[in-house]
Amino acid sequence: MGPITFDNSYARLPEQFYARQTPVPVAAPGPIRVNRQLAEQLGIDVNWLDSEAGTQVIAGNTVPSGSEPLASVYAGHQFGGYNPQLGDGRAILLGEVLSVEGRRFDLQLKGSGRTPYSRGGDGRSPIGPVLREYVVSEAMHRLGVPTTRALAAVTTGDKVQRDSLLPGAVLARVASSHIRIGSFQYFAARRDIDSLKLLSDHVIERHYPDARNSDNPILAMLEGIISQQAQLIAHWQLLGFIHGVMNTDNILVCGETIDYGPCAFMDQFNPDQVFSSIDHAGRYAYRQQPAIAHWNLSVLAQALLPILDNEQERAVELAQTAINAFPDQFLQANTEGMSRKLGLQAISGQDTGLVEDLWQLMAEHSLDFTLTFRRLADLADEGAEAEGSVAELFEFPEIMQPWLERWHTRLAQESTSRSDRQASMYCTNPVFIPRNHLVEAAILAATERGDLATFDQLVDTLENPYEYRKALALFATPPKPDEVVTQTFCGT
Numbered sequence: 001m002g003p004i005t006f007d008n009s010y011a012r013l014p015e016q017f018y019a020r021q022t023p024v025p026v027a028a029p030g031p032i033r034v035n036r037q038l039a040e041q042l043g044i045d046v047n048w049l050d051s052e053a054g055t056q057v058i059a060g061n062t063v064p065s066g067s068e069p070l071a072s073v074y075a076g077h078q079f080g081g082y083n084p085q086l087g088d089g090r091a092i093l094l095g096e097v098l099s100v101e102g103r104r105f106d107l108q109l110k111g112s113g114r115t116p117y118s119r120g121g122d123g124r125s126p127i128g129p130v131l132r133e134y135v136v137s138e139a140m141h142r143l144g145v146p147t148t149r150a151l152a153a154v155t156t157g158d159k160v161q162r163d164s165l166l167p168g169a170v171l172a173r174v175a176s177s178h179i180r181i182g183s184f185q186y187f188a189a190r191r192d193i194d195s196l197k198l199l200s201d202h203v204i205e206r207h208y209p210d211a212r213n214s215d216n217p218i219l220a221m222l223e224g225i226i227s228q229q230a231q232l233i234a235h236w237q238l239l240g241f242i243h244g245v246m247n248t249d250n251i252l253v254c255g256e257t258i259d260y261g262p263c264a265f266m267d268q269f270n271p272d273q274v275f276s277s278i279d280h281a282g283r284y285a286y287r288q289q290p291a292i293a294h295w296n297l298s299v300l301a302q303a304l305l306p307i308l309d310n311e312q313e314r315a316v317e318l319a320q321t322a323i324n325a326f327p328d329q330f331l332q333a334n335t336e337g338m339s340r341k342l343g344l345q346a347i348s349g350q351d352t353g354l355v356e357d358l359w360q361l362m363a364e365h366s367l368d369f370t371l372t373f374r375r376l377a378d379l380a381d382e383g384a385e386a387e388g389s390v391a392e393l394f395e396f397p398e399i400m401q402p403w404l405e406r407w408h409t410r411l412a413q414e415s416t417s418r419s420d421r422q423a424s425m426y427c428t429n430p431v432f433i434p435r436n437h438l439v440e441a442a443i444l445a446a447t448e449r450g451d452l453a454t455f456d457q458l459v460d461t462l463e464n465p466y467e468y469r470k471a472l473a474l475f476a477t478p479p480k481p482d483e484v485v486t487q488t489f490c491g492t
């Protein structure tokens with residue numbers, strides 16, 4: 001038995017689901033970072049992972065025993081246009097690992113060389129996108145957002161040609177699975193009903209086991225995916241996270257966030273904010289994310305029509321009803337999250353104005369998203385704010401006073417104690433998010449100077465997003481005007 005114990009259920013699916021493909025070796029692998037906590041959770045020996053042998057595996061130079069490497073095939077709508085054939089063009093699924101708790105996870109290498117689905121691409125990744133994905137996905141995990149994770153990253157010793165020659169890297173990514181809306185689209189578009197059924201069985205088995213007991217397991221699976229997506233997007237909205245490429249090939253049916261290409265957290269609140277350098281129409285702007293998720297789910301429902309019911313009219317009806325539930329589910333998750341952020345036990349009809357006015361004022365006065373809510377936590381129990389206070393970093397402008405008074409008046413109606421309320425607000429309103437200018441600085445340091453210390457410090461700090469210490473003020477500080485990053489680029 002090798003250092004990783006594999007159990008590869010996806011590789012047991014028939015050959016139309018993937019192409020068998022080994023990673024393409026690289027010149028001179030070197031370690032960037034290993035995720036000790038995640039390795040332990042997966043029952044992978046951390047010391048091995050951190051060793052020369054582990055580095056060679058992550059770089060793709062050795063295929064560990066038990067791995068059955070493959071590139072999966074899928075389709076997808078990219079910026080609204082259908083692409084019938086995509087697939088892992090720069091990623092290889094090494095296999096699946098059972099965690100010490102018995103949960104199944106994909107272990108994938110990203111940036112591991114060309115595959116049959118690379119089209120014109122080189123199958124590689126520069127170090128920048130690898131570091132971005134590492135830092136942001138791990139931060140998301142610590143913020144409680146379902147997400148793929150980073151197990152390890154290595155350099156390759158090879159250069160990658162983009163606008164300039166950049167150092168290459170590989171990321172080992174962990175996900176509950178990498179099955180996407182686009183995976184269903186691929187078979188639906190080919191009218192391959194047998195494969196569509198097999199894929200659904202596989203997804204039900206792995207992610208929605210309760211659906212097996214339903215009269216219509218496919219419908220139950222669809223409803224499960226819709227509900228997971230509603231929760232996920234609410235999470236994003238409540239943190240000011242902008243995904244940037246919500247194409248249907250980038251939406252996992254397990255409900256985890258994937259693809260940290262042009263993503264970013266907002267600094268100043270602006271509902272029209274877009275980061276992706278190629279998103280000229282603002283399709284994936286912050287305020288659009290719930291509607292786009294709804295649209296993506298309708299694409300999934302459409303793909304499932306042939307297997308939702310034998311009678312197509314009935315299938316359409318079932319799909320439509322399931323899809324129609326999304327807006328309310330999103331709203332409910334969003335409202336519950338917002339009540340926690342504001343220190344309220346529940347938001348009722350009478351609070352709608354209070355909440356809407358806050359968003360309005362934040363946008364009008366370009367308030368920092370993260371610090372606005374963190375400062376509210378300070379103010380939830382004034383006087384007790386001393387140690388964790390962010391007052392030195394952020395103070396509400398005078399114009400916010402009337403709103404703050406309304407909020408305090410509303411808080412006075414709550415039955416919870418002030419200190420309990422504050423404690424809970426401190427646990428729900430983070431002080432540290434992966435600020436885009438800090439992520440960019442870490443990438444620049446690594447790319448231009450081979451300095452990984454900046455990256456390591458950022459990852460370390462983001463492991464405790466709710467615990468403020470003044471020594472770490474730099475990581476909680478919004479960018480100065482000349483530090484603001486206005487665009488991020490796809491990791492291609």
Ligand code: AMP
Nearest residue numbers: 086087088089090118121122123124492
């Ligand atoms: P993304 O925009 O990152 O979701 O990628 C869209 C598609 O392009 C996926 O099928 C990727 O596998 C593929 N792709 C992106 N970058 C590369 C690359 N450098 N080499 C090969 N394929 C790529």
Ligand code: MG
Nearest residue numbers: 249250258259
């Ligand atoms: Mg993608």
